[in-house]
Amino acid sequence: MRSHRRIQLAALAAVSAALVAAGCGGSSKSSSSTAPAAPSTATRTTGTTPGAATAGGSAQVVKLSADPSGALKFTTATLQAKAGTVTLDMSNPSSVPHSVAVKGNGVNGVSPQGSVGQGQDARVTATLKPGTYTFYCPVPGHEAAGMKGTLTVR
Numbered sequence: 001m002r003s004h005r006r007i008q009l010a011a012l013a014a015v016s017a018a019l020v021a022a023g024c025g026g027s028s029k030s031s032s033s034t035a036p037a038a039p040s041t042a043t044r045t046t047g048t049t050p051g052a053a054t055a056g057g058s059a060q061v062v063k064l065s066a067d068p069s070g071a072l073k074f075t076t077a078t079l080q081a082k083a084g085t086v087t088l089d090m091s092n093p094s095s096v097p098h099s100v101a102v103k104g105n106g107v108n109g110v111s112p113q114g115s116v117g118q119g120q121d122a123r124v125t126a127t128l129k130p131g132t133y134t135f136y137c138p139v140p141g142h143e144a145a146g147m148k149g150t151l152t153v154r
């Protein structure tokens with residue numbers, strides 16, 4: 001006969017009870033912040049152009065003056081400008097009415113203001129190609145008396 005040996009294994013089951021203590025939070029009603037929901041799309045503009053000058057488009061202004069003593073002439077007989085839209089701005093410091101005009105190379109522009117008196121300006125604007133032009137006073141007799149000059153456009 002064979003004796004059976006019984007081995008009993010006592011297993012100790014450890015039961016760990018986890019108690020979750022919920023934090024007692026005061027029911028503080030969070031005041032809804034009235035911050036405007038700004039769509040902060042921070043789109044960073046690449047290729048910054050700091051103070052890009054608007055080049056082109058603006059007419060260049062060439063100033064001249066009638067003789068202040070009243071002689072029928074300008075204070076200069078030669079003017080220069082770059083090709084493009086050119087405005088001749090003549091001031092008249094004299095007591096004799098004058099105006100300004102430009103002609104040559106198919107251009108024939110006369111100041112729409114007509115003759116202007118003392119302390120006033122007359123202007124004429126024309127689109128000029130490179131070449132030589134004549135600026136003059138369109139008041140009758142003034143150009144013939146010598147109130148003219150040469151405008152060189154480059």
Ligand SMILES: [Cu+2]
Nearest residue numbers: 098137139142
């Ligand atoms: Cu004149």
